Amino acid sequence: MVAPKDLPKEELYAPGHRLCAGCGPSISVRLALKAARGPTAVVNSTGCVEVSTTIFPYTAWRIPWVHTLFENTPAVASGLEYAYEALEKRGQRKGKVDIIALGGDGGTFDIGIQALSGMLERGHDIVYICYDNEAYMNTGIQRSGATPRGAATTTSPAGKVIPGKRGNKKDLAAICAGHGIKYTATASIGFFIDYIDKVKKAIEIDGPAVVHVLAPCPLGWRSNPADTIKLAKMAVQTGIFPIYEIVDGKYKMSLKPGTLLPVEEYFKLQGRFSHILKPEFKDELEAIKREIAENYKRILRLAGEQVA
Amino acid sequence: MYRKKGVFTGEGVIPYAGEGSTVTVEGAVCTQVGCAYTGDEAVAYAAKQCDVDVVAAYPITPQTIIVERFSDYVANGEVDTKFMHVESEHSAMSACVGASLAGARVFTSTASQGLALMHEVMYLASGLRTPIVMGVVNRALSAPINIHGDHSDMMGSRDCGWIQLFAENAQEAYDLTIQAFKIAEDQTVQLPVTVNLDGFTVSHATESMKSLADEDVVRFLPPRKPVFKVDPSTPMSVGGMALPEYYYEVKRQQEEALRLSKPVVKRVSKEYGDLTGRRYGFMETYGLEDAQAAIISLGSTCGTVRSVAKRLRAKGKKVGAIKLWMYRPFPTEELVSAIKGLKALAVMDKAISFGAPYGALCSDISASLQNTGIKVKILNMIYGLGGRDIPPSTIERAYKDVLQTAKTGKVKERVKFLDVRE
Numbered sequence: 001m002v003a004p005k006d007l008p009k010e011e012l013y014a015p016g017h018r019l020c021a022g023c024g025p026s027i028s029v030r031l032a033l034k035a036a037r038g039p040t041a042v043v044n045s046t047g048c049v050e051v052s053t054t055i056f057p058y059t060a061w062r063i064p065w066v067h068t069l070f071e072n073t074p075a076v077a078s079g080l081e082y083a084y085e086a087l088e089k090r091g092q093r094k095g096k097v098d099i100i101a102l103g104g105d106g107g108t109f110d111i112g113i114q115a116l117s118g119m120l121e122r123g124h125d126i127v128y129i130c131y132d133n134e135a136y137m138n139t140g141i142q143r144s145g146a147t148p149r150g151a152a153t154t155t156s157p158a159g160k161v162i163p164g165k166r167g168n169k170k171d172l173a174a175i176c177a178g179h180g181i182k183y184t185a186t187a188s189i190g191f192f193i194d195y196i197d198k199v200k201k202a203i204e205i206d207g208p209a210v211v212h213v214l215a216p217c218p219l220g221w222r223s224n225p226a227d228t229i230k231l232a233k234m235a236v237q238t239g240i241f242p243i244y245e246i247v248d249g250k251y252k253m254s255l256k257p258g259t260l261l262p263v264e265e266y267f268k269l270q271g272r273f274s275h276i277l278k279p280e281f282k283d284e285l286e287a288i289k290r291e292i293a294e295n296y297k298r299i300l301r302l303a304g305e306q307v308a
Numbered sequence: 309m310y311r312k313k314g315v316f317t318g319e320g321v322i323p324y325a326g327e328g329s330t331v332t333v334e335g336a337v338c339t340q341v342g343c344a345y346t347g348d349e350a351v352a353y354a355a356k357q358c359d360v361d362v363v364a365a366y367p368i369t370p371q372t373i374i375v376e377r378f379s380d381y382v383a384n385g386e387v388d389t390k391f392m393h394v395e396s397e398h399s400a401m402s403a404c405v406g407a408s409l410a411g412a413r414v415f416t417s418t419a420s421q422g423l424a425l426m427h428e429v430m431y432l433a434s435g436l437r438t439p440i441v442m443g444v445v446n447r448a449l450s451a452p453i454n455i456h457g458d459h460s461d462m463m464g465s466r467d468c469g470w471i472q473l474f475a476e477n478a479q480e481a482y483d484l485t486i487q488a489f490k491i492a493e494d495q496t497v498q499l500p501v502t503v504n505l506d507g508f509t510v511s512h513a514t515e516s517m518k519s520l521a522d523e524d525v526v527r528f529l530p531p532r533k534p535v536f537k538v539d540p541s542t543p544m545s546v547g548g549m550a551l552p553e554y555y556y557e558v559k560r561q562q563e564e565a566l567r568l569s570k571p572v573v574k575r576v577s578k579e580y581g582d583l584t585g586r587r588y589g590f591m592e593t594y595g596l597e598d599a600q601a602a603i604i605s606l607g608s609t610c611g612t613v614r615s616v617a618k619r620l621r622a623k624g625k626k627v628g629a630i631k632l633w634m635y636r637p638f639p640t641e642e643l644v645s646a647i648k649g650l651k652a653l654a655v656m657d658k659a660i661s662f663g664a665p666y667g668a669l670c671s672d673i674s675a676s677l678q679n680t681g682i683k684v685k686i687l688n689m690i691y692g693l694g695g696r697d698i699p700p701s702t703i704e705r706a707y708k709d710v711l712q713t714a715k716t717g718k719v720k721e722r723v724k725f726l727d728v729r730e
Contacts, residue, residue: 039540040540041538041539041540043406050548050549051549053548054545054547054548054549055548055549055551056548056549056550056551056554057554059545059548061543061545062543063540063543064538064539064540064542064543064544064545064546065543065544065545065546066406066409066538066545066546066547067545067546067547067548068402068405068406068429068432068436068547069402069428069429069432071398072398072399072402072429074399075364075394075398075399075400075402075403075406076402076403076405076406077406078364078392078394078399078403078406079362079364079392079402079403079404079405079406079407079408079409079410079414080406080407080409080410080538082362082364082390082392082403082407082412083361083362083390083406083407083408083409083410083411083412083414084410085390086361086362086388086389086390086407086412087361087410087411087412089388090361090388090531092411092531093411093539093541095540097539097540114395114396114399115395115396115398115399115402117395118394118395118396118399121395122392122393122394
């Protein structure tokens, strides 16, 4: 594990971009690039990070960066990889380029999952990072396949009869690992050394690797920008977003919290869950808590851990 | 259909491409090989000879032969190309954009629904100035589903900012593919190009044609020299956000680049013609020097039109024919100048522009004539949708109509649907 003092001082992701104060995705990008080992190129899906970092004629990227569309980033990245390989074979360029494909949860869980599946199946040597802020934040907080049950968004509002998002969050890590890739990990910007380590491993692995990182959005979560890292930690400590690695199909927990924090403590800091804490949705809260506990146990079992 | 060597024609075996006998072509400075190819095979062979770095493609009828044949080249080690077997046409075009941005020479091919699925990405290919070459094997669009040839697919994407060339036969598909790379990659153009060939009529019909030797293609088309590339040696951000204060200028420049590709197309055609003896350009005209009535069309129909025109001219009818090789950028001035002496022109559209005054080609021609003071009567004829056969008799009837208009000055039907059960 890299020590914080040994992290590179160089910022490949420059300040001065236009993302919000306390933006989790922005932190996730800055940290990920601390793991870069050499020449690196980034392909970025449409989303907050893309629109806010490259408003012409400015850019926050000190490395090659490409954006085309919302749903095709893994395919564009695949094209770059093949081109570098073909040109190297012909002696027209030299040296390995690490390619990082970057997408939000909308671009990854939903509209881009087909392109991601294709990239994983073909076995491209690309690191895919999904920064997950659990909704379509760029278009103004609409629910995505990554929005957790109960969370209020503008398209899954906390109504009188429907208390926020219905349905579960997709298990992205399992979907990716199901392609038989060598390395998949979940991470949180709250445990940033662990996250950087995972990106490092993902880069070092020959072939596709996926890092799914939780990155809170103060605007969409209706939380204090100063609480972004705290919330990113609590999501893990409550068992809501367990962090683990899947190496060659084998699960391994990255952190074993002794006792889980109460889910309510996490919900209390976020406006998107405020309705769930009201007495009339007591049953919904209980159901959500049950699901969280069951999912956490499921992951522990997969990792071969003792389940209480 | 997989053929190892040779094809039986009834008169003997015509050699498989690249293995035929050397032939001398009048006006050519290089020796060429007489061979037999389907349109699809011709395009695949041209892409091979153009020594492309990356191909990303998804199979769809009637384009499949192109990807199958190219897969053979890869599997047999005949090319250095990286072939990406993508999971959709959307990803095919996306991967092509990525590879082209990295500096590679890139080829892909599709048809019909595949082109429609690429539609969104095609704007990126032109907007980011990636000189991709794509073989489009024209086919009808659903619904109802139909796998046969018409131009609905390409006409639906005609305003994507691509240069669009149309081939009449396998020879033209081959020749235009080679020229397409040179046009696309020209330092002043840097735009993607489609080479269109009619589904089945051209894609699956075996024709005798002439191919170049590999070294002549390489001499004509040296390796790509990208104007810029996404590479760590020159870090840059590509595809960022342009708000109202910049977007418009970017688009204006793109339109200017497409317009300025015309002299490049001309120059490349001339170079190719000097090399091979086969001359291309924006269009080919027949009999226009004294014609009063003419038909203009795209693709394989042009052959039928020309042969009918020949027969009618032999009978003393003053008819002509125009084949457009280049549909985008539209050769407005050149076309107006070619048709200004006509009394009537029938414009053949192999696609409906639903709800529009005319089919797409006819709309373009009518708009080109606007404010020129030239009074050519225009008849629009929609034909051949979903692979409906176009026998010479249909073209004869079209000539009869257009001759009638030339004589009377009257247009009976503004838009006529040929050979349809009403």
